[in-house]
Structures are given as C-alpha cells and as structure tokens.
Amino acid sequence: MGSSSTTHPHVSSTSSSITRTAVLASPDLSFRRRVRDALAGLRWQVREASGGAEALAHLEACTAEALILDSWLPDLEIHEFIKEFERLHPGVDLITLDGALYSSSVSLTRSPRRNELLHALRSGQDVEAPQANAYHHPLQEIPEDREMVSIPAAPEPKAMASPSPTLRPESRASINLRLPEFIGEHSRLLEVSRRIRLVAPRMTPVLIQGPTGTGKELVAKALHRLSSRAQRPFVVLNCAAIPESLLEAELFGHTRGAFTGAVQGRTGRIETANGGTLFLDEIGEMPLPLQAKLLRFVECGELQRIGENEPVTVDVRIIAATHQPLASLAASGDFRSDLYYRLSVFIIQTPSLIAHLDDLPMLAAHFLSRLGTGSPVKNLHPSALGLLLGHAWPGNVRELEHVIERGYILAEDRSEISVAEIEFGDGLASS
Numbered sequence: 001m002g003s004s005s006t007t008h009p010h011v012s013s014t015s016s017s018i019t020r021t022a023v024l025a026s027p028d029l030s031f032r033r034r035v036r037d038a039l040a041g042l043r044w045q046v047r048e049a050s051g052g053a054e055a056l057a058h059l060e061a062c063t064a065e066a067l068i069l070d071s072w073l074p075d076l077e078i079h080e081f082i083k084e085f086e087r088l089h090p091g092v093d094l095i096t097l098d099g100a101l102y103s104s105s106v107s108l109t110r111s112p113r114r115n116e117l118l119h120a121l122r123s124g125q126d127v128e129a130p131q132a133n134a135y136h137h138p139l140q141e142i143p144e145d146r147e148m149v150s151i152p153a154a155p156e157p158k159a160m161a162s163p164s165p166t167l168r169p170e171s172r173a174s175i176n177l178r179l180p181e182f183i184g185e186h187s188r189l190l191e192v193s194r195r196i197r198l199v200a201p202r203m204t205p206v207l208i209q210g211p212t213g214t215g216k217e218l219v220a221k222a223l224h225r226l227s228s229r230a231q232r233p234f235v236v237l238n239c240a241a242i243p244e245s246l247l248e249a250e251l252f253g254h255t256r257g258a259f260t261g262a263v264q265g266r267t268g269r270i271e272t273a274n275g276g277t278l279f280l281d282e283i284g285e286m287p288l289p290l291q292a293k294l295l296r297f298v299e300c301g302e303l304q305r306i307g308e309n310e311p312v313t314v315d316v317r318i319i320a321a322t323h324q325p326l327a328s329l330a331a332s333g334d335f336r337s338d339l340y341y342r343l344s345v346f347i348i349q350t351p352s353l354i355a356h357l358d359d360l361p362m363l364a365a366h367f368l369s370r371l372g373t374g375s376p377v378k379n380l381h382p383s384a385l386g387l388l389l390g391h392a393w394p395g396n397v398r399e400l401e402h403v404i405e406r407g408y409i410l411a412e413d414r415s416e417i418s419v420a421e422i423e424f425g426d427g428l429a430s431s
C-alpha cells in the first residue's frame with residue numbers, strides 16, 4: 001500500500017537492500033498501515049498483529065529484529081506481555097507507544113537500527129524532531145536503558161468498551177497471560193483468560209459457570225469483544241430478573257395484540273442481538289417450557305415472534321452463564337439435558353475469590369486506583385488488608401469491590417483506609 005522505493009532522506013547508507021523484519025502489534029488498522037508503508041520504503045518488512053498473542057506467534061515464526069508495540073492490546077495485559085516478550089526474545093528491539101500521552105512518545109532500546117526505525121516512524125507520520133526524555137513513560141517496568149523520544153500521536157484513544165479487533169483463530173492462544181480486564185495472577189484466573197482467547201473467535205456456544213460476583217459477565221463481554229461480532233450488538237438477558245410470564249415475549253418478541261396488554265409489537269432480545277452475541281445470564285432459572293423453545297432456536301436458528309406464524313432467521317452467538325450446578329440440574333430433570341449439552345460445548349469456570357485469595361491485594365489496589373481517578377489514590381493500612389484477607393467473601397470480587405468503595409468513602413480525606421473503615425456486607429463495622 002503506497003510503499004515508496006526511495007531511500008528516506010534522514011536515513012543513511014544503513015538502509016540497504018537487505019530486508020529486515022519488524023513485528024507491529026496494534027489493534028488500530030490504519031496506524032498499522034501507516035507504519036507498514038513508512039517502513040516498507042526502508043526495506044523493512046512488517047508483520048502486522050492486531051493483538052499480543054498474534055504478535056508472539058509472529059515473533060516465534062520469523063526472525064524479527066524489532067517489535068513495535070501499541071500502548072494497549074485487546075487480548076493481553078501490556079506489562080505482562082512486555083515481560084513475556086523480553087523473556088522470550090531478549091535480542092529483539094522494542095519500541096513502545098506511550099498510552100498516557102496518547103501515542104505521542106516512544107521508548108526504544110539502543111541499537112544500530114534505532115535511528116532508522118525512528119526516522120521511518122516519523123516519516124510515516126509527518127512529525128517534528130524528537131524531544132529526548134520528554135515524557136514519563138506509563139509502563140513502569142520498561143528498563144531504564146531505553147531512550148525516550150517523541151513521535152506524533154497515531155492511534156485513536158482506546159477504551160475497554162470501544163470496539164476492538166477480532167483475534168484470528170490462528171493467533172497463539174495458549175500463552176499464559178491474562179486479558180487486560182482480568183486482575184489477578186492465579187493459575188485459575190489465567191486459565192479463564194486462556195480459554196477466552198481460544199474460543200472467542202469461534203461460534204462455539206459457551207457456558208460460563210461460577211459463583212455470584214466472580215466475573216461471569218466480564219467473561220461474556222471479553223468473548224464478544226474478541227470475536228468477529230465485536231462491532232455488532234452484545235445483548236444481555238438475565239433470566240432470573242424477568243417474571244416468567246414476560247420472559248418468552250422478552251426473548252422472542254411479539255406482535256401488536258399478541259396477548260392482553262401487548263398494545264404494540266416488540267422486537268425480542270434474540271432478534272436485537274442479530275449478528276452479535278446474546279448473553280443469557282442465570283440460564284438455570286429459565287422455565288422448562290421456554291427452554292424447549294430456546295432449544296429449537298439454538299438448533300435451527302429460527303424463531304417465531306409471539307402472535308406471528310412466519311419464522312424469522314436470526315444469526316446470534318449464544319453465551320450462557322449460571323451459578324448453579326447445571327449438569328446436576330440436567331441429571332435431575334430440572335433443566336433440559338438436550339439444551340444443557342447444546343449450551344455447554346465449551347465451559348469456562350470462574351473461580352470464587354477464596355480460591356484465588358492471593359490476588360486480593362492486586363484486586364484491591366486496582367479498585368482503589370479506579371476510585372482515585374482525578375484525586376490522590378488511597379492505600380489500605382496493612383491491618384485493613386489483613387482483615388480483608390481473613391474474610392470469607394461469599395459475594396466474591398463484587399463484594400470486595402463494594403467493601404473497598406465503602407472504605408474509600410469512609411476514609412474521607414485520609415490517604416489510608418484503616419480497619420475502622422472496613423465494613424462487610426452486613427453493614428457492621430469490623431471493630
């Protein structure tokens with residue numbers, strides 16, 4: 001795409017006929033294309049990756065001399081990605097874009113290729129001279145021997161909620177790193193991320209099982225975000241929150257006058273999710289007669305709105321979640337076993353907080369830093385942390401999130417949350 005065959009004026013004779021390879025990891029397609037074009041003129045071959053797993057796969061498959069890394073990756077937590085990269089590929093140069101200033105800076109290992117790459121990146125983005133050491137890099141763990149220079153902003157700001165690229169099925173998914181939104185390093189949590197990466201690009205139905213507040217909805221959203229359906233709707237239906245009498249109409253939709261009170265027609269959640277993902281939360285609460293109708297839809301992709309004879313074809317990926325032992329319910333006849341087998345082709349189990357209690361300090365710090373946005377971050381006094389570590393956590397991570405928020409508010413303008421500010425779900429102060 002528009003690559004130039006002329007040598008860049010800023011680049012010396014180091015630009016030879018030899019083709020070198022750089023891996024470029026960024027979810028931003030237009031940024032990748034700009035950098036690729038800029039480097040092509042300097043005989044750099046660029047292998048593009050939309051996520052971290054794909055970048056690691058490229059690095060394994062080719063002899064790359066540099067990795068150019070965006071400030072955010074959709075599938076891997078960036079600090080851990082960098083650590084893994086440096087462990088596996090110590091000889092490969094790393095260029096990182098600064099997230100805080102929005103890609104206005106890069107850090108780069110010192111190497112003979114440094115100037116050439118920098119000039120190429122700048123030429124692709126039409127910028128001024130570099131300003132050495134002009135910013136504070138947000139990635140604390142980047143070694144200090146990396147030089148900081150400025151390049152212009154390229155990618156658009158990325159938020160977790162924004163559409164992100166699909167993981168290609170061939171992306172290496174078995175790497176033992178977590179997705180950015182999952183805080184914690186316990187092997188059971190890493191397994192959740194691994195499974196999400198493996199199954200997200202596929203149509204396979206997924207059943208998410210785990211106690212309340214363990215991140216089942218977080219898993220469903222990540223599956224959608226990393227699928228080819230990411231730009232299409234993600235629709236949630238909590239089967240426990242809607243009265244049984246209304247659930248069918250909510251799911252399948254109805255025509256005007258289909259039943260008493262149906263003063264106008266309504267599109268059901270399945271149709272609303274067309275092209276995207278339908279997340280059926282608390283599927284174990286779905287009444288048996290409705291399970292039969294859902295099974296029909298799962299089997300043939302057709303549904304009938306209440307009051308209408310013609311079936312409608314809808315294309316949705318179904319993700320279901322439950323805190324109940326669905327296999328036991330199916331065995332006892334309280335849940336349709338045929339539907340159970342249809343929905344549970346791939347199971348992701350979210351662990352209770354007690355099962356990964358070592359992650360509690362990290363999770364608490366994460367929630368505190370989120371609460372501290374725009375104001376000084378508060379810390380937990382060691383005795384308050386000890387109290388948290390001794391709690392049973394029936395409400396899991398959600399309960400922790402709420403306990404931290406209460407403590408944060410109760411600590412008023414103090415920078416430390418003490419034992420006195422730790423209140424568990426019963427609302428009683430701990431002391």
Ligand SMILES: Nc1ncnc2c1ncn2[C@@H]1O[C@H](COP(=O)(O)OP(=O)(O)OP(=O)(O)O)[C@@H](O)[C@H]1O
Nearest residue numbers: 181182183184211212213214215216217218397398
């Ligand atoms: N590993 C984690 N890292 C960061 N946040 C988490 C993690 N696990 C859960 N959370 C947070 O905990 C809260 C509860 O998560 P979520 O709603 O996904 O749980 P759930 O299992 O679906 O709960 P329920 O069964 O009650 O619907 C959310 O704010 C979510 O972001």
